[in-house]
Amino acid sequence: MHTSSLSVPSGIANVPPVILSTSSPESASHRVPEQVFEGHESQVKCVCFHPDEKKLVSGSDDGTLRIWDRTTGSVEVLSGHTDWVCDVDVSRDGELVVSGSDDTTVRMWNRELGETVHVFEGHENYVISVQFSADSRRVVSGSGDETARVWSVETGKLAFEPIKCHGRVYCVSYSPSGDRIASGADSVQIWNAETGSGLLSIRNSKVVSLAWTADGTYIIGGGRGKVTIWNSHNGQQLRTWQAHNNVATIKLSLSPSGSHLATRGWNDKTAFVFDVSTGERVATLQHDEDVYGIVYSPSGQFIGTGCDDGRVYLWE
Template structure:
């Protein structure tokens, strides 16, 4: 499984995202640049230039028409995927830490940071898909401040009127997107900050990773923890594999303490865990530093990881990966 090494960032990666078809891979990092790549050969297609701060987060709609990004320059921007042009810019009092499109692409949710007297806030915006996309409303259709621990990651749930959030305290919650009321909460989901949240294709369950060295699979409706994957290193990202029952985990010690540990101890591998049996089944090495973000191809044919070292590695799975029987001799029918 020879990786394709994508060298287009000068600083550590913050998030990577495949589009719905999986032919494009988007990456953002602390160097203010957003890149888009061809998945099959790793060629860089273009960049989205305009942010003047760390780009923390990106998301692309299901038609690969619009890209939305959030940055430390206190703005959220809407881009044309095809031309690389910035179509609209929303300004906030603090940095934007997470953005996500709704399932029908008509809305975007974003989390802004708690800083300088401003509370952490969640805002939902309508996205006007008519015309060229430059005619957007600057006002959110809903705006609320989750009380207690600040929210750090979010996404639209199985029901478009609900938003799932992961918090600094390890809590996972469901909020009503219109009223901001907390519908459901699980304060014991993790013991430390939630670092990533990724949904299954039908949004009925989702996986979270945390600094408490575990990743957990949750039911979206009840927020019950279904499975737990315990490691010995803080985790930065977790992704659900398509077509095979695997969870991919990435992490490693933070950059501050990296110099004092050897590569092996630093745990800079992508780990494959069996989703159902909760057993680790494999590891892929490669990064010279913690793995910050992981994304799996929508068809499950490859995965990509972005590291503290500034590289994105795309791994196309070998034929043996698809022939392996993860449940033993049991034949699972689709």
């Protein structure tokens, strides 16, 4: 379950528009993983929690999804994609899993049976981002073919015509209320979730990862090593800070409380946790190889990461 619909701390309004984090990797708390899951045969691109947090779902360049039970250590393998698995999400009731792949398809799985329910076909390039709507009746996907597409979970068909975006789509995300969809490409764009009509386009806003605040007022984007917060209604930039020293793309996940932001950079063995209100780096998650997937659990107690070494890490 993507934890992307979250709140901004009340004190954040007093933070300056540009935050220069004064913390260093040395000053941030260095964490040790609680659990490590092994089994993938290649890098782990994406990680997602089951709503009850007892299971994690991961997708890998080996073309498989794996469902890890962190209480028993058991693992289920979902096979069907013919190329890298780029993103995964779990429905709110935990019964369905959706995945996007370099093979250009979106697959929906019955988690308990381990069987494919639908194969959504139509994208003409890799599918790098997928997410269930809050009511789990629809799935949105974003692709290198420069479109976002909304699919009916019931029929397996498009809900409406593909949404044409500004360049390759790196991320898509439903708003908490489900009435809007944000896409991240060469710019951040916001769309009517029922019709696909455009509502807002934010200039100079190339991102590869997005998260909404709980009330839908703000949207947080990660790209080019920076974190930026915008007003989702008028596109006004609220603040920005450099999350990773190298100019690189970043993946991010916001805690359920909205107080902390977990990030990872490109070609970076370290993930960081920031205090959203100050931009201060408060925790360091060190890996032996490059980090790819990163996500907060629904309660905020855990962070899951996927790594180039084929492992999934659980951090508290």
